[in-house]
Amino acid sequence: MGLFEETMESIKSLPIRDFLTQAINFGMIVVSALMIYRSLMIITGSESPVVVVLSGSMEPGFARGDILLLHMNKDRIRAGDIVVFKVNRREIPIVHRVIQVHERRDTGVVDVLTKGDNNPGDDRPFYAHRQLWLQQNHIVGRAVGFVPYLGWATILLNENPVIKYILIGTLGCVIIFTKD
Amino acid sequence: MHSFGYRANALVTFGVTILAVMCAMASISDNLNIPSPTAHVQVMNVNWFQKQPNGNDEVSLTMNVSADLQSMFTWNTKQVFVFLTAEYETPQNSLNQVSLWDAIIPSKERAKFWIHTTNKYRLTDQGSNLRGKEFNLTLHWHVMPKTGKMFADKIVMTGYQLPENYR
Numbered sequence: 001m002g003l004f005e006e007t008m009e010s011i012k013s014l015p016i017r018d019f020l021t022q023a024i025n026f027g028m029i030v031v032s033a034l035m036i037y038r039s040l041m042i043i044t045g046s047e048s049p050v051v052v053v054l055s056g057s058m059e060p061g062f063a064r065g066d067i068l069l070l071h072m073n074k075d076r077i078r079a080g081d082i083v084v085f086k087v088n089r090r091e092i093p094i095v096h097r098v099i100q101v102h103e104r105r106d107t108g109v110v111d112v113l114t115k116g117d118n119n120p121g122d123d124r125p126f127y128a129h130r131q132l133w134l135q136q137n138h139i140v141g142r143a144v145g146f147v148p149y150l151g152w153a154t155i156l157l158n159e160n161p162v163i164k165y166i167l168i169g170t171l172g173c174v175i176i177f178t179k180d
Numbered sequence: 181m182h183s184f185g186y187r188a189n190a191l192v193t194f195g196v197t198i199l200a201v202m203c204a205m206a207s208i209s210d211n212l213n214i215p216s217p218t219a220h221v222q223v224m225n226v227n228w229f230q231k232q233p234n235g236n237d238e239v240s241l242t243m244n245v246s247a248d249l250q251s252m253f254t255w256n257t258k259q260v261f262v263f264l265t266a267e268y269e270t271p272q273n274s275l276n277q278v279s280l281w282d283a284i285i286p287s288k289e290r291a292k293f294w295i296h297t298t299n300k301y302r303l304t305d306q307g308s309n310l311r312g313k314e315f316n317l318t319l320h321w322h323v324m325p326k327t328g329k330m331f332a333d334k335i336v337m338t339g340y341q342l343p344e345n346y347r
Contacts, residue, residue, distance in 0.1 A: 060284065061259060061324045079265050079277040080320045080332055097322075099263075099279035102306045105272060111306070117261065117284065122301070145329045147203065 010177060026175050046072040046141035051084055052151030053095055057116030058082075065152040068095060070141030077101065077110055077136070082143040085114065088128050093140055096123055102133075110136055206256045207328020213254045219247040219319040219335045221264065227298060229310070229347050237310035239303045239342060245281065245319075246294040252323055253288040260285040261322040266303055267336075268315035277318075278303050312344040 040049040049070055053062045062068065070084060077083065081098045099122065100113035111133035115122040124132065157164040227240040245264060252260055263282035270276060280299040285291050316338050323331040 060286070061261065079279055080261075080263060080322055080334075082322075082330075097261075099282075099301060101275065101277040102273050103275040105274040117282075143330065145207075146325060146327060148327055 007177075022176050026172075029175070044069075044071045044141070046070040048084070048093070048140060051093060051095060051141075052154050054092065054155070055094075055116075057119050058095060058097070059118040061117055062095065062146065063148075065149055065155055067147040067150045068143040069145035069147070071144045072139075072141045075142075076103065077112055077139065077142070083112070083114065083134075084140045084143065085134055085138045086140055087126060087131070087134075087138060090126070094123070094126065095143065112139070203327040207325060210254055210256050210323075210325060210328065210331065213252075215249075215251040215333075217247065217249045217251060217321070217335065219245075219337070221245050221317045221319065221337055223317075223340055224296075226343055226347065229343060229345075231308055231346065232304070235308055237305040237308050239310060240298060241280070241303065242296070242298050243281070243317075244294070244296050247319060248292045249285060249321060250288050250291040252321065253291060256325045256328065258324050258326045260291065261324060263320050263322075265318050265320060266315050266340075267318050268313055270305070270307065270309040270313075272307060272309075276305065278305075280317075310342050311346070313342045315340050315342065 037049070041047060043049075051068050051070060053064055053066045053068060056064055068082075068084070077098060079098050079101050082095060083098055084093045084095050086093045094114075096114040096116045096119075098112050099115045102111040103109070104111075112135070113122055113124070113133060127134070157167070222244040223241055224244055225242040227242055229239045230237075232238050243264075247262065249260055249262060261282065261284055264280050265277045266280055267275070267277050279301050280303055281297055282300065283293075283295075285293075316336050317340055318334050318336045320334040321332065325331075
């Protein structure tokens with residue numbers, strides 16, 4: 001109770017000009033984060049420039065919680081590339097290695113088969129029903145770089161929404177109510 | 181100005197910056213290494229060669245693979261993923277790459293190896309074009325770093341041919 005009233009008091013006692021400055025600062029932080037992400041999208045040509053590895057299917061190369069930097073250029077997909085793909089019925093993208101490529105002579109369409117380094121068999125069971133190959137349109141990006149552990153923060157936040165709300169709330173309060 | 185929060189913030193920011201710079205430098209230092217790998221593959225036997233019920237040709241091979249990839253390892257190398265593909269052209273496809281065998285090399289000590297193996301993955305064509313087909317065997321490698329940029333390259337070995345008849 002006391003905390004709430006104090007908070008309301010501090011909002012009321014804030015001169016309107018200070019309050020606006022804080023609001024603009026807050027907006028700047030949000031907008032610059034968005035700008036960085038969007039610029040990365042343009043530079044890498046991939047709709048998600050970074051992905052967090054969620055499963056152990058590429059162990060020991062990539063472990064859960066590692067971050068991959070993606071790039072999407074005009075280069076054709078070749079065997080050995082680590083690609084991130086989305087299959088129609090699954091929302092979560094998968095990061096696996098290409099083990100088979102067939103490129104059509106007339107149309108240039110590429111048929112691709114993938115497999116996780118740590119999985120015993122190829123990915124056909126993960127594909128849509130009766131789907132044998134991935135095409136270019138299933139592929140979101142190609143992994144070019146690697147940063148270990150950095151993705152654990154997002155995994156923790158996504159799997160424990162309570163932590164997420166507490167963190168966002170605290171940060172918001174800190175930004176709005178600190179006076180310097 | 182000198183509250184606990186400010187000090188903690190400054191410390192964490194500085195720590196993260198140093199870490200990021202060190203990671204970037206480790207990744208850049210990989211460029212100084214110019215590897216000189218060697219590889220040799222011998223096809224010892226065609227175990228079977230048939231047309232699957234769906235019309236695709238399938239082959240099983242026994243191979244001797246030897247390679248020396250020690251020069252690829254640097255201090256920033258976590259592992260080297262090495263794999264062997266059969267590569268060929270068909271009237272329908274300008275490129276076919278089929279992975280036959282792969283391995284993860286965890287350390288420099290294990291990077292010079294010799295292995296007698298059948299193909300781990302099926303060598304299956306899209307269609308029925310493999311009789312008498314000339315193909316290349318390509319040893320690819322993918323250097324996976326502890327942090328930073330990944331490297332990949334290959335050695336192409338030419339002059340392999342499949343038999344004229346199913347067996």
